[in-house]
Amino acid sequence: MLLSSDLVDSMPLAEFFASGAFDRALSTYAATFGDSDRRAVASMWSLFYLSSLTIPYVVAWALERQVLPVAFDEMTVALSADGLPRALGVPAPGEWSDGDGQEIFSALRPLMDEHLAKIIGHLKAVGGIAPKLAWNNAAVYIDYALRTAGTEPLNDEADAMTSLRLMPNGMPNPFFDCLRHEEEDGARVCRRKICCLRYLLPGIPSCGSLCALPSQRNQ
Numbered sequence: 001m002l003l004s005s006d007l008v009d010s011m012p013l014a015e016f017f018a019s020g021a022f023d024r025a026l027s028t029y030a031a032t033f034g035d036s037d038r039r040a041v042a043s044m045w046s047l048f049y050l051s052s053l054t055i056p057y058v059v060a061w062a063l064e065r066q067v068l069p070v071a072f073d074e075m076t077v078a079l080s081a082d083g084l085p086r087a088l089g090v091p092a093p094g095e096w097s098d099g100d101g102q103e104i105f106s107a108l109r110p111l112m113d114e115h116l117a118k119i120i121g122h123l124k125a126v127g128g129i130a131p132k133l134a135w136n137n138a139a140v141y142i143d144y145a146l147r148t149a150g151t152e153p154l155n156d157e158a159d160a161m162t163s164l165r166l167m168p169n170g171m172p173n174p175f176f177d178c179l180r181h182e183e184e185d186g187a188r189v190c191r192r193k194i195c196c197l198r199y200l201l202p203g204i205p206s207c208g209s210l211c212a213l214p215s216q217r218n219q
Contacts (some may be wrong), residue, residue, distance in 0.1 A: 001056040001068070004089030008136045010076035017122045026127060028083030033201050040200035042127025047196065049077075049085045051141045053115065058145035060094060060106050062154055068094040071114040100127055108142070112174070116173035129197075131174075136194045139178035140210070143190065183207065 004010060016022055030041040053070065060066040069092050076089035097107070120134040133149045139162060146158040162179045166172060180191050195212040211217050 001053060001088050001090060003093070004076040004091055004107050007076055007078050007087055007089035010078040010087075010089050012073075013075045013077055013119075014073050016077050017119075017126075019065055022122060022124050025079055025083040032082060033203070036202070037197065037200045039128045040197035042123060042129050043133060043137065043197045044201060044204065045084060045127070046129070046137050047198075048118070049088075050134075052085055052088050053119075054111065054138055054141045055145045058108075058142055059149065061097065062146060062149040065097045066094045067097050067107075067110060070111055071159045072118040076116075103168065104146075104161050105173075107157075107168075108161070109168045130194075133194050133196070135174040136192055137196055139175045140192065142175075143179055 011021065016025075026038070026042055026045060029045055030036065030038060033041065057068050057070055060068050063126050069090050074091045078086045078089070080086045116135070116138055120131050120138075123129050123134045124131055142161065143158045146154045146161075159181075161173075161175050162177060164173050165176050180193070181188055182191060183189075190207040192207075192210055192212040195216070196207065199206065199211075199213070199216050206216050210216055
């Protein structure tokens with residue numbers, strides 16, 4: 001994630017998704033896998049996109065209490081030759097938030113309302129992947145970023161993100177039950193609720209214990 005002014009060969013996200021460029025990017029990426037399920041291609045594409053979006057956002061908030069400006073209509077994207085997102089651009093460095101007591105849904109609201117809700121609509125319309133799958137893809141990286149920051153309060157916030165059916169504002173929580181942390185062979189493992197479909201793409205390794213499908217976990 002860079003300032004848009006420093007991101008060479010980028011284009012506004014709104015233009016990228018409205019002009020057919022996203023459809024062409026998916027087709028370019030799909031050529032890597034031959035005649036593969038386009039939903040799986042779109043889901044895999046979204047993993048690169050969502051990790052580039054959510055991990056910097058969460059780390060900036062968790063470690064610096066900095067809220068990055070991630071409104072969909074104000075960001076840009078640059079692609080690699082294979083059609084995957086190379087980097088995302090933001091219009092400004094961001095703003096400092098009010099301190100250490102902010103709960104996770106307040107922290108994530110700009111990300112969820114101003115970006116994820118919009119990009120997930122495009123992933124469904126063009127890529128054919130269900131919104132529940134796309135929210136699950138995003139949840140994996142947000143959970144990872146929170147827990148990798150390495151403090152118990154952030155682990156508690158990560159647990160709250162996926163365990164509450166309703167958000168504090170009373171709205172349904174799209175991350176509810178997306179991830180489950182379970183004990184397996186004496187270790188705690190994180191497991192998705194919905195498979196990301198990567199097993200349908202040749203040459204892509206399994207995500208191991210994270211996978212929702214028991215048949216794929218040891219592949």
